[in-house]
Amino acid sequence: MKRFIVLFISVMLLAAAGAFAAGGTGLAVGGEASLSFAGTGGLPMSAMLMLHLPRFPLMLGIGASLAPAIGLTADYWAAQGKIVSILDWYLGIGGYLLLDFEPADISLGARIPIGLQIWPLGKSLEIFIEVAPAVGVSLIPTGFDWHLQGALGLRFWF
Numbered sequence: 190m191k192r193f194i195v196l197f198i199s200v201m202l203l204a205a206a207g208a209f210a211a212g213g214t215g216l217a218v219g220g221e222a223s224l225s226f227a228g229t230g231g232l233p234m235s236a237m238l239m240l241h242l243p244r245f246p247l248m249l250g251i252g253a254s255l256a257p258a259i260g261l262t263a264d265y266w267a268a269q270g271k272i273v274s275i276l277d278w279y280l281g282i283g284g285y286l287l288l289d290f291e292p293a294d295i296s297l298g299a300r301i302p303i304g305l306q307i308w309p310l311g312k313s314l315e316i317f318i319e320v321a322p323a324v325g326v327s328l329i330p331t332g333f334d335w336h337l338q339g340a341l342g343l344r345f346w347f
Contacts, residue, residue, distance in 0.1 A: 221342025298325015
């Protein structure tokens with residue numbers, strides 16, 4: 190797990206360096222505190238790293254917990270808009286994968302992220318709050334999952 194974290198951070202730093210060299214191409218790196226508000230199953234991560242790559246239409250997230258568990262998300266923002274000068278919104282569609290090791294659980298499903306974004310420093314720092322209704326299946330043990338995921342976080346855009 191330690192090697193994975195070191196590799197992940199190294200890739201993010203290299204991507205950030207490439208974005209600075211290109212003069213800002215849409216790279217975003219950030220983190221979030223996440224919750225599961227209601228339902229069964231879901232992502233039990235208390236923190237996730239977020240990544241958006243230039244010219245790649247997905248917002249990616251990876252989280253880990255001490256349970257031990259690993260969670261992944263990938264969201265496509267289908268609609269975005271401005272509410273007032275520094276306040277925007279987004280609506281997306283995406284998916285999640287959960288690998289929980291104790292007790293053994295593998296879950297995957299679809300989610301609909303709905304978020305508000307505040308841009309206090311222009312378009313370089315984003316503070317966001319998000320809710321994401323989600324449905325999925327648990328492969329081990331088998332079953333149906335539904336839940337309401339939520340997050341509060343920030344992203345740096347380069």
